[in-house]
Amino acid sequence: MALYYTTSYGSPVNEPDAAQRVSTNGPLLLQDYHLIDNLAHLARERIPERLVHAKGAGAYGYFEATHDLSDITSQTLFRPGKKVDATVRFSTVSGEMGSADTARDLRGFSIKLKTEQGNLDWVLLNTPIFFIRDPGKYPDLTHATKRNPQTNLKDHDMFWDFFSSNPETVHEILFLFSDRGTPDGYHQEHGHAGTTFKWCKEDGTFHYVKLHVKAVGGFKTLTAAQATTLAGTNPDYGTQKLYEAIKNGDNPTYTVYIQTMTLEQAQGQYRNIALDVTKVWPHAMFPLREIGRIVLNKNPENYFDEIEQLAFAPAHLIPYIEHSPDPLLQARLFMYPDTQRYRLGVNNKQLPCNTPIPKFVNFQRAGAASFVSQGSRPNYLSNIFQPLKFDGPTGAIDSQIRNNHRQEHFDGSVYRDLSEITVDDFVQPRDLWLRVWNDKERETFVENVSEHLKLVQNKTIQYNQLLIFCHVNEDLAARVASAIKYEGFECPSTN
Numbered sequence: 001m002a003l004y005y006t007t008s009y010g011s012p013v014n015e016p017d018a019a020q021r022v023s024t025n026g027p028l029l030l031q032d033y034h035l036i037d038n039l040a041h042l043a044r045e046r047i048p049e050r051l052v053h054a055k056g057a058g059a060y061g062y063f064e065a066t067h068d069l070s071d072i073t074s075q076t077l078f079r080p081g082k083k084v085d086a087t088v089r090f091s092t093v094s095g096e097m098g099s100a101d102t103a104r105d106l107r108g109f110s111i112k113l114k115t116e117q118g119n120l121d122w123v124l125l126n127t128p129i130f131f132i133r134d135p136g137k138y139p140d141l142t143h144a145t146k147r148n149p150q151t152n153l154k155d156h157d158m159f160w161d162f163f164s165s166n167p168e169t170v171h172e173i174l175f176l177f178s179d180r181g182t183p184d185g186y187h188q189e190h191g192h193a194g195t196t197f198k199w200c201k202e203d204g205t206f207h208y209v210k211l212h213v214k215a216v217g218g219f220k221t222l223t224a225a226q227a228t229t230l231a232g233t234n235p236d237y238g239t240q241k242l243y244e245a246i247k248n249g250d251n252p253t254y255t256v257y258i259q260t261m262t263l264e265q266a267q268g269q270y271r272n273i274a275l276d277v278t279k280v281w282p283h284a285m286f287p288l289r290e291i292g293r294i295v296l297n298k299n300p301e302n303y304f305d306e307i308e309q310l311a312f313a314p315a316h317l318i319p320y321i322e323h324s325p326d327p328l329l330q331a332r333l334f335m336y337p338d339t340q341r342y343r344l345g346v347n348n349k350q351l352p353c354n355t356p357i358p359k360f361v362n363f364q365r366a367g368a369a370s371f372v373s374q375g376s377r378p379n380y381l382s383n384i385f386q387p388l389k390f391d392g393p394t395g396a397i398d399s400q401i402r403n404n405h406r407q408e409h410f411d412g413s414v415y416r417d418l419s420e421i422t423v424d425d426f427v428q429p430r431d432l433w434l435r436v437w438n439d440k441e442r443e444t445f446v447e448n449v450s451e452h453l454k455l456v457q458n459k460t461i462q463y464n465q466l467l468i469f470c471h472v473n474e475d476l477a478a479r480v481a482s483a484i485k486y487e488g489f490e491c492p493s494t495n
C-alpha cells in the first residue's frame with residue numbers, strides 16, 4: 001500500500017510543510033492546526049536524559065542457554081537449547097547524551113531478556129566491581145563525577161576530593177585508569193553483574209550468583225592517546241562501530257558465565273566478599289561456569305523508540321532468580337524504577353520496547369499515557385468476578401519465601417557499617433597491582449592516573465589520594481607521586 005502523509009490524527013495532507021498565511025505578505029493563520037501541532041510536538045521531543053548512563057547505543061539479539069543448570073536453579077530458561085529475545089544497551093556513565101563514546105569512564109552493558117515468565121534484566125558494568133558499597137554515597141559519587149555547579153565544567157578537584165575521601169573506591173580506580181577505562185567501542189568488552197543475586201530451586205535452596213558476560217574475541221581497549229583523539233574526531237565512535245558490525249554481519253557474540261557461592265560459604269569463610277560489590281570472588285575459589293551465549297544480530301529501526309525508552313532495572317526478575325541482601329543492590333531495586341517513572345512516565349512498562357511477553361494482568365490502572373487496556377476485568381482483588389491465579393505458570397513466584405527454611409536470617413539493631421574501611425579493602429587492589437598486572441599494565445596505570453591527578457589544584461587532595469595508594473603498595477604511590485611531581489612525598493611508616 002502506498003504511504004501518504006497524514007496529520008497526527010490520520011487525515012491526509014497535500015502540502016505537508018507549507019504554512020498558511022493571509023495573502024502573500026500577511027501573518028500566519030491560527031486555523032493552520034497542522035503547523036501548530038507540528039511545532040508543539042517538536043517543542044516536546046526531548047525527555048529527560050538518564051541521570052547517569054545518558055550516552056549509549058543498543059541492538060537486538062538473543063540469549064541461548066547452552067548448559068543445564070538444574071542443580072542451581074529451577075528456572076527453566078537455563079536449560080540447553082532454550083532461546084529468548086534480548087535487547088542490549090551499552091553506555092558510558094557520567095557524560096551527557098552528546099558526550100564522547102571514548103571518554104575514560106566505566107561502561108554500562110544492559111540486557112533485557114524477554115521470557116515467557118516476564119522480563120529478566122541483567123544490568124551490568126564492564127568492570128567486575130563498583131566504587132562504593134554504601135548506597136548512601138551514591139548521590140555524592142554521581143555529583144562529584146558530573147559538572148561543577150558554578151563553573152559547569154568537569155572538575156578534577158571535585159572528582160579526586162570524593163575518591164580520596166573514600167578509600168574503598170581504590171579497587172575500581174585501578175580498573176578505571178587501566179586501559180579498561182577506554183574500551184575499543186562499546187561491544188568489544190565484557191559485562192559483569194558485580195552485585196550478587198540468588199538463584200533458587202523449588203525446594204527452597206539457593207546459591208548466591210555473580211553473572212559475567214564475556215566478549216568472544218576478548219576485551220579490546222584503546223590507549224589514552226587513541227581515546228582522546230577519537231573523542232575529538234569521532235565522538236560517536238562506539239555507536240558507529242556497533243551499528244556497522246551488525247550491518248556487516250559481524251554479529252557481536254558473548255559467552256555467559258556464572259560464579260556461585262553457597263550460603264554456608266557466604267556466612268563463613270567468604271563473609272567479607274559475598275555481598276560486597278567492591279570485591280571480586282577469586283576465580284580459583286569460585287570458578288566460572290558457562291551457561292549460555294548472547295548474539296547481537298539486529299540494529300534498531302528507531303533509536304529513540306527502541307533504545308532511549310528502554311527501562312532496565314535490576315528489580316526486573318523472573319521466578320527463581322531473586323535479589324540478595326547486598327545493600328547496594330537493595331538501593332538499586334528502588335532507584336531504577338523510580339527514575340524511570342520520572343524519565344518515561346508511570347506507564348513505561350507499556351512502551352513496546354519494555355512490554356513483557358505475558359499480558360499485563362494486575363490491578364494497575366490509568367495514569368499518564370496508559371494504552372495497554374486491561375478491559376473490563378475488576379480493578380481490585382475479587383473472588384467473585386474473574387478470580388485470578390496467583391501461582392504463575394510454574395507455581396514458582398517467590399517460591400523460596402514460601403519454603404523459607406533456607407532463607408537468610410537477620411537479627412539485630414540499626415547499623416551504619418558499610419563505609420567502615422578495613423585492611424581487607426586493599427588486599428584485592430594490591431593483588432591486581434602486584435600479581436595480575438604485568439610491567440606494561442602497571443606503567444599504563446601510572447601514566448593514565450597521573451595525567452588526571454596532576455590537574456588537581458588542591459595539594460591536600462593529591463596528598464590524600466597518594467596516601468590511599470600507599471595502602472595498596474608503596475611503590476605504586478611513589479611512582480604516581482613522582483609522575484605528578486609531588487615534591488617530598490613519602491608513605492608514612494607503618495611501624
Ligand code: HEM
Nearest residue numbers: 050053089108109110123124125130135138193194335339
Ligand atoms: C547505589 C548504586 C547505584 C545506583 C543508585 C544506580 C542508579 C542508576 C540510575 C538512576 C540509572 C539510570 C536508569 C534510567 O534512567 O533508566 C542507572 C543506570 C545504569 N546503571 Fe546504575 N546505579 C548504581 C550502581 C550500579 C552498578 C553496581 C551497576 C552494575 C554493576 C550499574 C549499572 C547500570 C547500568 C548498566 C545503567 C544503564 C542502564 C541503561 O542502559 O538504561 N549501576 N543506574
